[in-house]
Amino acid sequence: MGLVAGLMTLITAVALAAVPRAKRAQSPTPLPAAQVAYLTSCGGCHGIEGRSAPGSVPTLRGLTGSFLCTPQGRDFIIRLPDVALTQLSDRRLTEVMNFVVFDLGAPVAGGEKASLYTVAEVARLRHHPLTDTGLTAYRNQVVAGLASRCRVPLALHVYAAPVTASR
Amino acid sequence: MKRLLVDNLGERLTRRLAGRLSRRSALARLGALLVAAPAFPLLPVQRARAADEGKGTDFSRAAQTDDNTACNYWRYCGIDGNLCACCGGGMHSCPPGSQPSPTSWIGSCINPADQRSYLIAYRDCCGASICPKCSCLGTDHAMPIYRPQANNHIIWCIGANTFEYHCSMAILVGLAE
Numbered sequence: 001m002g003l004v005a006g007l008m009t010l011i012t013a014v015a016l017a018a019v020p021r022a023k024r025a026q027s028p029t030p031l032p033a034a035q036v037a038y039l040t041s042c043g044g045c046h047g048i049e050g051r052s053a054p055g056s057v058p059t060l061r062g063l064t065g066s067f068l069c070t071p072q073g074r075d076f077i078i079r080l081p082d083v084a085l086t087q088l089s090d091r092r093l094t095e096v097m098n099f100v101v102f103d104l105g106a107p108v109a110g111g112e113k114a115s116l117y118t119v120a121e122v123a124r125l126r127h128h129p130l131t132d133t134g135l136t137a138y139r140n141q142v143v144a145g146l147a148s149r150c151r152v153p154l155a156l157h158v159y160a161a162p163v164t165a166s167r
Numbered sequence: 168m169k170r171l172l173v174d175n176l177g178e179r180l181t182r183r184l185a186g187r188l189s190r191r192s193a194l195a196r197l198g199a200l201l202v203a204a205p206a207f208p209l210l211p212v213q214r215a216r217a218a219d220e221g222k223g224t225d226f227s228r229a230a231q232t233d234d235n236t237a238c239n240y241w242r243y244c245g246i247d248g249n250l251c252a253c254c255g256g257g258m259h260s261c262p263p264g265s266q267p268s269p270t271s272w273i274g275s276c277i278n279p280a281d282q283r284s285y286l287i288a289y290r291d292c293c294g295a296s297i298c299p300k301c302s303c304l305g306t307d308h309a310m311p312i313y314r315p316q317a318n319n320h321i322i323w324c325i326g327a328n329t330f331e332y333h334c335s336m337a338i339l340v341g342l343a344e
Contacts, residue, residue: 030341030343036341040275041284043340044316044323048340053269056326082316159183
């Protein structure tokens with residue numbers, strides 16, 4: 001009995017020690033969950049690194065942080081239809097938008113004083129999606145508000161609706 | 168003091184075990200049990216997750232990792248189009264005469280080599296007439312046309328100089344989980 005138990009212990013210990021080591025050696029580091037959600041929900045059009053085709057899809061990199069210059073701008077990017085109506089949960093959407101604004105979109109207006117979006121804030125704002133508003137005109141109004149308060153990049157003014165075709 | 172039935176049963180069982188098993192034998196069994204326990208997932212969530220990891224999708228179960236000119240290459244689980252790898256291009260490069268679109272749709276495929284899920288960007292090459300080779304259709308994670316962000320039937324030449332479709336690449340973006 002002692003021999004059998006010892007053998008079983010040895011086999012189990014070897015198996016437990018060997019499997020994780022083999023996995024660690026082969027696999028790269030997983031991307032953060034917020035970045036994965038950004039890539040699968042937004043990154044195809046807005047670009048893997050937030051850079052997209054100027055004039056077709058708004059570029060995010062280096063620009064979205066400017067929207068935090070005014071309360072209207074801060075609310076606007078959560079109320080955008082494709083943001084507010086996404087299938088992501090409130091918590092995941094909050095993580096994604098903090099990634100989009102504070103990582104991709106830096107520098108952030110307000111610098112270190114700018115606060116992260118909270119789950120409660122995102123949950124409240126996404127209940128008021130901009131679905132019954134002329135979006136381009138409203139965006140121009142928001143950007144004009146930003147420009148009157150902060151120095152915003154020229155690229156923030158560039159926007160045009162994308163065109164699609166089918167195979 | 169009056170003793171309960173449970174107490175009597177417990178005492179009888181303990182005495183019987185003590186009489187039949189040596190202390191060393193009991194310790195050996197207990198030790199083996201403690202060491203072997205982590206190898207057998209006991210919680211339902213763990214068991215379900217282990218089952219899922221082995222399950223994959225229909226595509227991933229038949230996928231291979233060697234030939235990127237075949238439709239069952241693992242990265243093509245969500246592709247709809249003609250493979251650039253068959254048209255003088257590669258997994259990350261367009262054939263001469265065509266340009267990569269700045270937009271794509273991003274899905275995920277399971278790599279049979281490690282059974283893990285990787286993000287794949289399906290990026291079209293545009294600006295040349297269609298390459299009539301290696302037409303493939305994978306549907307993992309693809310959505311209907313009314314959810315265009317994840318639809319693989321759209322010509323993803325949005326933002327390119329022209330909407331003329333040539334072929335599709337499957338670019339590895341990163342490990343999803």
